[in-house]
Amino acid sequence: MVKAGKKEIIESEEVVPIKAPRKGPGEKIPIVSIVGRQNVGKSTLFNSLLKKKLAITEDYPGVTRDVLSARIYQEEKGLDFYLCDTPGLDIENPDSLSQTILEAAYRQLNESDVIIFLLDKNLITAADHTLLDYLRKEYGPADKPIIYCVNKADKELDEFDLEEYYRMGLAEVLPISAIGRKNLGLLLEKIKFFLSNKPSKVWIEKISASKKKDLQPLPLAEEDYEFRLAIVGKPNSGKSSLLNAICGYERAVVSEVAGTTRDSVDTLLEFGDRRLLLTDTAGIRRHSKTAEALEFYSYQRTLKAIESSDLVIHLLDAKKGFGDFDKKITSLLQEKGKPFLIAVNKWDSIEDKTDKTFKEYKEKLYSRFPLLNEVPIITISATERLRVQKLIDLSFDLATRSHRKVSTSELNKNLKNWMSQAGRSFSAHQPPKMLYCTQVSTSPFHLILFVNHVEYFKSNLVSFLKKKLTEAYGLQGIPVRLEFRSDRK
Structure with a gap:
């Protein structure tokens, strides 16, 4: 592991050590962190990304000994960021990790500007799903871009190979091979894209009062049209x-x-x-x-x-x-x-x-x-x-x-009736029970259901309820989201 305050040059015939420029006061070097469960190839990817011409590594200040970091600086390609390799986050089995390591890893995620979420082509586990849910809950796409990479894709993958990742709700997946260096150039290009687009949000927030007076409002108000179509x-x-x-x-x-x-x-x-x-x-x-x-x-x-x-x-x-x-x-x-x-x-x-x-x-x-x-x-x-x-x-x-609103009483009545129709056909052992539900948005059609046990509501029952809602309220083409909550631990 790299200790604070110490610099290290990665040994490789492709690496040409150079002096990376120091940033001025107030200038922050972006942070890109690699996350994933154990044994997906995070450290291999970390090392492979460093084995580029004109790459220099140095310790990122303030990082604990359990997070490996290095600065990647490639002037001709406009790349300058800290790359960090986090420990495997097997959240399903937290006992396998020390509390100190977990806290350091989560702190690292919070400080990151871009996250690389690494998956293994040969195996998707419950830990992958849990970590994915955590990232989605904690970081919206507007605050922290996440690049989803499928490692160990040494051969070309077609759309059928990626089917399982689409079912996980991953709209864009980049197949890579950390060992074979496949698509690493494209990965760096994506990192550059997200880092170069990040400052725009800060700039908008920092418009001075004097400049605001000179800005002209658009001659188009929301009430002039019903919806934006793309x-x-x-x-x-x-x-x-x-x-x-x-x-x-x-x-x-x-x-x-x-x-x-x-x-x-x-x-x-x-x-x-x-x-x-x-x-x-x-x-x-x-x-x-x-x-x-x-x-x-x-x-x-x-x-x-x-x-x-x-x-x-x-x-x-x-x-x-x-x-x-x-x-x-x-x-x-x-x-x-x-x-x-x-x-x-x-x-x-x-x-x-x-x-x-x-x-x-x-x-x-x-x-x-x-x-x-x-x-x-x-x-x-x-x-x-x-x-x-x-x-x-x-x-x-x-x-x-897409603006359909349904009264709480009607929703509760219909959902309970549909669950009675389903009976135990969707849950052989434990009967799922809905206590109360309410609509929180129209587009998507989002309901929060308070239930006896979240784990009793299996995917086939959820699909059945979504289908019933779509048919009853004319929601064809409108995403339906069911969020289950329970006060039981």
């Missing part, structure tokens, strides 16, 4: 064509104003007496040399569009089907709790269609990704403007349904 999809799915087709249907383009971010332009569209704000995120400015980097920046663009919207159209390419990138988008929409519908574009290009073609397409889609069972799906052709108006109508309908 169109997302993998590259070349036809987003630009659909944008043009939608804008061709409007009675009036009221205004085009710069959005709150530098990358988007908001267009206010009017359809009869109803209005929506169409958020169009600008193209990727940086020309990436690799397909992996291109997908990463496409994902970041998609993330920004989703976060700034109230409702999303997920565009699929009819000929290419539902691919890996589409799964990431769907997981992200579920994670963010955004109402969405699916538009299958380029339907006119499908040859020899019959009355059963669309039904077979949906069945195949549902088998690949069951989460889509309760999501509205429509086939369109953006270039031919086929069913584009119907797509707009569905969007307004979804926006209306």
Whole structure:
């Protein structure tokens, strides 16, 4: 372990020791921490990331002897941060770790600017799920970016290999090999991306009173439109064509104003007496040399569009089907709790269609990704403007349904009835019992249920209750979240 105040150069033929510049007063060097359970390869990744040209290591002040740290400085690539290797956090078995080590690791997470959550391709354990739940609860994506990496991926992984990680709700997973150094360059690029975007929040908070007087408010108020609509999809799915087709249907383009971010332009569209704000995120400015980097920046663009919207159209390419990138988008929409519908574009290009073609397409889609069972799906052709108006109508309908509020008494009555219908078919030994429930948000449709024992509510019972809620209250396309609480330890 590295002790405080001591510098160490990693021995490697690739490492060229240099003098890293000192930061001025008040300047903070960002901290990137690697976390995960034991034996997933954290230390191997730590060492592999240091074995880069012009890498220098030095001790990060104030860290206990149980957290290994080093400063990575690569001037030509714009990288300068402390990389920290934390002990394995097997929260399921805390007795295996000393309290001092745990406290040091948690303190390290709190001080980190970016977290690398490392998983093992060959084994997902209960400890992985517990640690993932902890990170999600403690750190929102706006405060602390988390990069999810699957280690020991020495061979190429396809979307089926990553299926289990998507089921964990991980919208974006980076397969790496710490030993084989696979995708470590892309990992560093992601770290740089998140670190370079972090200061913007601080800058906004520090606008002086004198400068605030000079700022002009946007000529667009929230009451001018019903909802913000974003169109997302993998590259070349036809987003630009659909944008043009939608804008061709409007009675009036009221205004085009710069959005709150530098990358988007908001267009206010009017359809009869109803209005929506169409958020169009600008193209990727940086020309990436690799397909992996291109997908990463496409994902970041998609993330920004989703976060700034109230409702999303997920565009699929009819000929290419539902691919890996589409799964990431769907997981992200579920994670963010955004109402969405699916538009299958380029339907006119499908040859020899019959009355059963669309039904077979949906069945195949549902088998690949069951989460889509309760999501509205429509086939369109953006270039031919086929069913584009119907797509707009569905969007307004979804926006209306996304504000559904249900009285507490009605919710309690229906949920108890549905649980009686289920009987013990979902719980063979212990009968789950709901004491009380209440709705806390509409989009997503979020309920808190106070129950006898949280562990009695198995995943199949939760899915059953979600399905009943969706059917009863017209929540198709609206994420349903059930949060279970109990005062029992």
